[in-house]
Amino acid sequence: MSIKLGIIGGGVMAEAILSRLFNEGLYQGVEVLISEPDAKRREYLQQTYQVVVTSDNQATLHATEVLLLAIKPQVLNKVLDGLKLAQKANYPLILSILAGVPLSRLEAGFPDYPVVRVMPNTPATVGAGMTAIAPGTQVQSHHLVLARSIFQAVGDVVEVPEGLMDAVTGLSGSGPAFVALMVEALSDGGVASGLPRAIATQLAVQTVLGTAQLLQTKGLHPAQLKDQVTSPGGTTIAGVAQLEKAGFRSAVIEAVKAAYLRSCELGKPLNQ
Template identity: 75%
Template sequence: MAEAILSRLVQQGIYQGSEVLVSEPEPKRREFLEQTYGVQVTSDNPNTLTATEALLLAIKPQVFDTVVNQLEIKSQPSYPLIISILAGVPLSRLQAAFPVYPVVRVMPNTPATVGAGMSAISSGQTVEPHHLSLATSIFTAVGEVVTVPESLMDGVTGLSGSGPAFVAIMIEALADGGVAAGLPRTIAAKLALQTVLGTAQLMQTTNIHPAQLKDQVTSPGGTTIAGVAQLEQRRFRSAIIEAVKAAYLRSQELGHKL
């Protein structure tokens, strides 16, 4: 995820590579990032506190305390915005670790790697409008952005964080259905993928409600209503709802464990 954000920021000219410092423990990864994006690299985490605008935390939640201890946080003339994409680490914990820094918590998702992500931002108590604007500009580089109160972050995780996996399963199932109907696997897979992509683009462009689009495709006594009836009988809609709820509840559990 960190590389996806980095690549888009550099490609879109929001930051020059020379303006970015990446702390990476693996020598081969440091070399790759330096050569690919022209960024500065280091293996020394405290060096990242030289950031003037933003410090992005893209580490495993389990090593959060270790990394914070390495940073040796101390008073300085100005404080960069701390941006955390750590799942399950609340703003209260971030603020306790960075008591004099403005902090935001962000939940992006995997389509960010192709610039089609969805990111939700929650702001800490000391965040000013220009801090939020900076965070928004960074994550707009990888897709769409919404701001939400932190109380909704677990819901965001269940929907847009876990959602790509649910959509992938649906695409796979559509393709399998095509194969069951006699289509070659390669053609079925292409049809399924483009159908989902095209439907999403149509709904985004026209701002049509999902139910309205479904009604437009469903003619009386036709093929689509026969399929929709099966989806309802098999509780497809309920299964998706319960999947999001389960992911939401698991996000809450993980947050309490960390």
């Protein structure tokens, strides 16, 4: 059976995507070739998923129909320097999940290849991810269909213009960390009010999960749901007033903007 999916980089996000692809039946182990420099990590991936493993990026690129780049942005140049791009009748589709790396850099490294820039997030590990994709100049409609099918295995997919990918990174890419901080703070508030830690955390997690599901299912604007919960002179409006006093919304907005700006910085060439 031929290799259909190649992955350069066998880290946490690569594994998350891989496991969901297998769960959805899109690929079988023998159809996947993973290039990973760490021998222990290669052994783990091979034993856990029955995939083919190697430390040869070159072999991975030329053996596959789709190549997922799942390395750290800082090592992209080193990886590209080690690749010799052969002329082929059908170039593999390149899917890059490198935060902050623009299509211009990716297409310079893979000239004539169809390249899609992808920004997934960590909830992809449980099939609840949010992924944005931006197609390069060589991408055709069937490439986008394939890219969508791969990332729909880990959650929702939205196509955005390349110029919005850093904003996506700041919001949905970094957002899980911001939400986790809020969950922790809600739990701390429960403990401060007398709840046992385990119960406080369970209440906080389910409240955030349920609220997100309610907004999504009912198609409500967040302000509508907030107004439904805040009764005149009640407990919720008292809490909302305190959040406003502390600058809660402003802090979240600035956090997303800071993550966006850092994504922009990561995408700049090293000599800038």
